[in-house]
Amino acid sequence: AQRVTQPEKLLSVFKGAPVELKCNYSYSGSPELFWYVQYSRQRLQLLLRHISRESIKGFTADLNKGETSFHLKKPFAQEEDSAMYYCALETSYDKVIFGPGTSLSVIP
Amino acid sequence: DGGITQSPKYLFRKEGQNVTLSCEQNLNHDAMYWYRQDPGQGLRLIYYSQIVNDFQKGDIAEGYSVSREKKESFPLTVTSAQKNPTAFYLCATQATRNTGELFFGEGSRLTVL
Numbered sequence: 001a002q003r004v005t006q007p008e009k010l011l012s013v014f015k016g017a018p019v020e021l022k023c024n025y026s027y028s029g030s031p032e033l034f035w036y037v038q039y040s041r042q043r044l045q046l047l048l049r050h051i052s053r054e055s056i057k058g059f060t061a062d063l064n065k066g067e068t069s070f071h072l073k074k075p076f077a078q079e080e081d082s083a084m085y086y087c088a089l090e091t092s093y094d095k096v097i098f099g100p101g102t103s104l105s106v107i108p
Numbered sequence: 109d110g111g112i113t114q115s116p117k118y119l120f121r122k123e124g125q126n127v128t129l130s131c132e133q134n135l136n137h138d139a140m141y142w143y144r145q146d147p148g149q150g151l152r153l154i155y156y157s158q159i160v161n162d163f164q165k166g167d168i169a170e171g172y173s174v175s176r177e178k179k180e181s182f183p184l185t186v187t188s189a190q191k192n193p194t195a196f197y198l199c200a201t202q203a204t205r206n207t208g209e210l211f212f213g214e215g216s217r218l219t220v221l
Binding site: 009043077 | 156200
């Protein structure tokens with residue numbers, strides 16, 4: 001069965017500190033992995049996808065197929081990074097499933 | 109303003125009543141999705157549709173029904189068979205298959221009294 005897990009419900013870091021939001025998945029096929037973000041009073045939106053291998057707002061994520069992980073990282077957290085972050089998996093059958101989310105709070 | 113429109117934003121219903129949530133898009137996207145968002149559980153997939161007149165069950169389809177008669181519309185009916193219907197419902201679209209990015213509506217909050 002396909003599944004996405006995010007072990008931390010809440011994560012607090014100080015401004016300027018590194019941040020890592022963990023994501024693990026289970027899927028027997030070739031996965032497409034994404035990170036979505038929801039800022040306060042805004043719609044859920046795409047942050048980045050593994051296939052693009054890009055850095056958005058200083059965030060990066062590397063797909064590790066051996067560990068079935070797709071952790072989101074940023075070297076220096078900013079206050080505006082405070083939001084809800086969801087890891088998502090798209091299967092070969094076009095089904096997109098999400099993890100439970102991690103609420104990131106950046107302390108000034 | 110184009111995009112995805114969900115209505116109503118807030119809805120109250122009595123137990124035993126069916127209710128339909130609307131999702132309309134003018135993005136000309138092929139795929140549409142319905143999710144349920146509960147605190148601590150993230151987004152759970154209810155139904156999804158890749159093309160008109162076709163849709164598939166997600167992980168929590170029991171007690172829900174959908175239709176996809178038009179490309180622009182993907183209404184969700186919450187039936188009386190849904191045991192715990194009070195939730196926040198999100199509709200999303202995707203341009204074409206396997207392109208990844210989902211675009212979300214603002215959501216509808218359903219409260220069963």
